[in-house]
Amino acid sequence: MNASCEAQLRGYADLIQRWNPAINLVAPSTLNDLWNRHIVDSAQLADLAPAAGTWLDIGSGGGLPGVVVAICRPDLAVTLLDSDARKATFLRTCVRELQLPNCRVKTDRIERHPPAGVDHVSARALAPMPKLMPYVVRHLRPGGTAWLMKGENWKAEVESVNTSWHFDLREHPSRTQSGAAILELTDIRHG
Structure with a gap:
């Protein structure tokens, strides 16, 4: 993480601290460890993602991991x-105050939003894989990559979709939470 990226991430953390009492962007019990639990955790995706391309963070909530990816990877739209x-108002405030020209905000339901056709889709703490997979496929372009941030039960979640979904899986062990993983899914198909 370079110095300008870290400075912007600190500014983002400050925004979360200020807005969280009103909107509950992250669980209040995790605010004391906001930097490691949320910011550094999300920054793992920025390190893993390939250069350039389009990215959709579904169920962004407080912008984790989407805002972090936008900050650390200005080459991604x-x-x-x-x-x-x-x-969404909070997210727009982040885009404006952190000066993120590579980032935009859409207010819509995942299942109603027009198919995005993006290179990458990410989700963190959104839903179990059986519910996530149709969302991911709806918005990925053919040949795109899904980045799912999952907790300790990620293996059981993968098994729960193995009969109805087929994909190539590469798991990246989390550097911030023991047993958790970032799942990189490619060549996703239903049936």
Whole structure:
């Protein structure tokens, strides 16, 4: 993480701290460890993602991991998608105050938003894989990559979709949470 990226991430952390009492962007119990639990955790995606392309963060909420990816990877065109208008207002404030020209915000439901046809789709703490997979496929272009940030039960989640979905999986162990992983899914197909 370079110095300008870290400075912007600190500014983002400050925005979360200020807005969280009103909107509950992250669990209040995690605010004391906001930097490691949320910011550094999300920054793992920026390190893994290939150069350039379009990125859609579904169910962005407080912008984790989407805002972090936009900050650390200005080469990516990032769209943050969330149905909660209050959270979308927060996200727009982040884009404006952190000066993120590569980032935009859409307020819509994932299943109603027109198919995005992006290179990458990310989700963190959004839904179990059986519910996530149709969302991911709806918005990925053919040959795109899904980046799913999953907790300790990620293996059981993968098994729960193995009969109805086929994909190539590469798991990246989390550097911030023991047992958790970032799942990189490619060649996704239903049936």
